Amino acid sequence: MRGRAKDFLAAVISGREIAPGVTEIELELPDGTKPCPGQFLHISAGEAFLRRPFSIAGFDGSTGRARIMVRDAGRGSGMISGLRAGDSVRVLAPLGNSFPIDEITRRLEGSASVWLVSGGVGVAPLLFAANEIGKKNFGINSFIGFRDAQSVIGVGELEEWGRVSVSVGGLVTDAAVSAMRESPPGLVLACGPAPMLRALKEICSDRGIPGYVSVEERMGCGIGACLACARGVRDAGGWSYKRVCRDGPVFEISEVIL
Amino acid sequence: MRTELCGIEMKNPFIAASGTFGFGREFDELYDISCWGAISVKGLTLHPRAGNPPARIAETASGMLNSIGLQNPGVGAFIRRELPWLADRGIPVIANVAGSSEEEYADAVRKLSDSPVSMIELNISCPNVKRGGIHFGTSPEAAREITARVRACCKRPLMVKLSPNVRDIAEIARAAEDAGADAISLINTITGMAIDTESRRPVLANITGGLSGPAIKPVALRMVWQAASAVKIPVVGMGGIMTGDDAAQFMIAGASAVMIGSANISDPMAGPRIIGEFERRVRELGVSDPRDLVGSLRTDGPPDDGQI
Numbered sequence: 158m159r160g161r162a163k164d165f166l167a168a169v170i171s172g173r174e175i176a177p178g179v180t181e182i183e184l185e186l187p188d189g190t191k192p193c194p195g196q197f198l199h200i201s202a203g204e205a206f207l208r209r210p211f212s213i214a215g216f217d218g219s220t221g222r223a224r225i226m227v228r229d230a231g232r233g234s235g236m237i238s239g240l241r242a243g244d245s246v247r248v249l250a251p252l253g254n255s256f257p258i259d260e261i262t263r264r265l266e267g268s269a270s271v272w273l274v275s276g277g278v279g280v281a282p283l284l285f286a287a288n289e290i291g292k293k294n295f296g297i298n299s300f301i302g303f304r305d306a307q308s309v310i311g312v313g314e315l316e317e318w319g320r321v322s323v324s325v326g327g328l329v330t331d332a333a334v335s336a337m338r339e340s341p342p343g344l345v346l347a348c349g350p351a352p353m354l355r356a357l358k359e360i361c362s363d364r365g366i367p368g369y370v371s372v373e374e375r376m377g378c379g380i381g382a383c384l385a386c387a388r389g390v391r392d393a394g395g396w397s398y399k400r401v402c403r404d405g406p407v408f409e410i411s412e413v414i415l
Numbered sequence: 416m417r418t419e420l421c422g423i424e425m426k427n428p429f430i431a432a433s434g435t436f437g438f439g440r441e442f443d444e445l446y447d448i449s450c451w452g453a454i455s456v457k458g459l460t461l462h463p464r465a466g467n468p469p470a471r472i473a474e475t476a477s478g479m480l481n482s483i484g485l486q487n488p489g490v491g492a493f494i495r496r497e498l499p500w501l502a503d504r505g506i507p508v509i510a511n512v513a514g515s516s517e518e519e520y521a522d523a524v525r526k527l528s529d530s531p532v533s534m535i536e537l538n539i540s541c542p543n544v545k546r547g548g549i550h551f552g553t554s555p556e557a558a559r560e561i562t563a564r565v566r567a568c569c570k571r572p573l574m575v576k577l578s579p580n581v582r583d584i585a586e587i588a589r590a591a592e593d594a595g596a597d598a599i600s601l602i603n604t605i606t607g608m609a610i611d612t613e614s615r616r617p618v619l620a621n622i623t624g625g626l627s628g629p630a631i632k633p634v635a636l637r638m639v640w641q642a643a644s645a646v647k648i649p650v651v652g653m654g655g656i657m658t659g660d661d662a663a664q665f666m667i668a669g670a671s672a673v674m675i676g677s678a679n680i681s682d683p684m685a686g687p688r689i690i691g692e693f694e695r696r697v698r699e700l701g702v703s704d705p706r707d708l709v710g711s712l713r714t715d716g717p718p719d720d721g722q723i
Contacts, residue, residue, distance in 0.1 A: 161444055162444065162445065163445075164445060164682075164683050164684050201682075205474060206474055206475070206477060206478055206479055206628055206629075206677075206681050207472070207474045207479060207680065207681060208681070233474070247682075249683055374469050374470070375469065375470040375471070375472050375473065375618075376472070377472050377479070377481070377680045378435075378441070378679065378680045378683065379683070380441040380442070380444070380445070380683060381437065381441045382435065382436055382437035382441040382442060382679070382680075383434070383435055383437070383472075383481070383483070383679075383680050384437075384457070384466060384471070384483050384486050385469075385471045385472035385481060385483065385680075386469070386471075386472070387466060387467075387468075387469045387471055387483075387486070388469065397465065398465055398466055398486060403441070
């Protein structure tokens with residue numbers, strides 16, 4: 158499958174701050190590149206030795222432009238969040254597996270809606286997934302959490318596909334649990350901080366709800382060779398380390414060890 | 416650009432360093448990996464190893480720390496599932512071998528000696544596993560013993576990969592040579608650590624890890640020069656090579672071939688890029704054969720401009 162991912166110099170189409178410390182960057186991907194929801198871009202950050210991975214928040218097939226949301230969390234992400242129109246940056250993409258959209262819509266057939274659960278910029282890959290699932294006319298309820306009111310992003314986009322519950326300062330999983338009392342989801346997709354994912358995993362496990370999570374780990378090469386971004390995942394032999402960059406970043410919520 | 420190492424023909428003196436290149440498959444999706452002179456595969460142990468818990472990597476100034484912990488499928492699975500494909504690529508395959516006991520090293524090497532690998536690289540310098548690895552590489556006696564033990568059952572050229580975490584690298588290099596090593600490679604990573612100030616915790620789950628990248632290049636150059644001056648067998652140099660010019664410096668210091676490691680992690684296209692840069696650099700230097708660079712370090716006085 159050579160040519161799946163490419164290393165290229167990407168033109169930055171735009172960069173704008175969408176919340177304090179969070180920048181949305183739009184980049185041009187090479188012709189023929191067609192990323193899927195859940196996949197990520199591995200972006201070179203100037204003098205920093207390692208690249209930084211960012212989930213794709215949206216992709217426009219007609220222009221070949223992909224969007225990411227960058228939280229300035231240090232040297233590397235700080236440099237990347239400073240990118241603006243006219244800049245260019247080295248990118249390796251698209252990488253990783255993806256939310257299995259066909260499998261997800263098959264599992265939803267004739268059943269309840271899909272719920273999206275996120276914390277902070279974890280909403281990014283879910284925006285891309287919502288767009289693909291929503292286009293197929295499945296109901297989408299979103300539960301998105303942020304640490305304060307200024308940090309809220311993505312609401313408008315998600316409202317196109319269904320109801321959106323925004324949690325500010327509290328636990329987004331609390332909002333999801335109370336809504337489950339009325340009608341539980343057919344499936345959940347999630348991305349966010351580890352404590353949120355752990356809580357959600359327990360909630361889903363208790364109620365027998367299937368789902369997929371996009372997880373994060375300190376990453377090296379991004380293509381699966383260096384084995385740095387390990388994550389324990391249950392399998393037939395008990396559990397084993399999988400590569401977040403290659404086998405993930407999307408894992409079944411019942412299998413991934415959080 | 417052609418060269419040879421312990422009788423193994425290589426199209427150029429560039430070897431992908433163990434642990435940064437997996438078994439080659441992922442990089443072959445980005446470019447044709449037969450551009451390398453040889454490939455040293457991810458460190459293998461007799462039995463599969465799960466590796467260390469995450470986090471396994473941390474960025475540092477001009478480099479990185481890693482503590483993968485020798486995650487690998489074991490020698491048997493490597494020979495069955497990975498080697499046939501890799502051997503088919505028409506480039507020499509170097510099997511990097513680690514272990515926790517002399518028996519484990521010997522058994523692994525015995526199995527690999529009956530497979531189509533071109534060379535064994537004895538890893539006695541892994542800083543990230545509790546038992547074994549570096550333990551065999553930090554005293555001349557231990558290095559001599561494990562090298563001799565493996566030499567006795569190894570039917571391929573044997574290269575010993577040395578640790579920089581030692582008092583006297585020349586002493587260890589000589590010990591490996593005396594015990595029958597056909598070549599030595601150095602340096603493996605330098606033990607280091609990183610701390611997250613907010614949480615006051617180590618960044619790596621294993622607390623310490625191995626430092627690599629341009630940060631260690633001056634140390635690596637010094638050790639390659641010292642080791643090459645101490646032994647007659649070929650030396651394979653590595654440590655922070657990011658450009659063709661860096662590679663030329665290692666050869667001038669005494670390396671017959673070089674390995675590219677962390678650069679592959681920082682830049683997935685580093686291999687073909689550095690090889691191309693080196694070809695151009697060699698031409699600029701007016702050298703007809705890169706082998707003429709090897710050990711050509713001049714220590715006979717100040718640079719030609721006469722300034723002191």
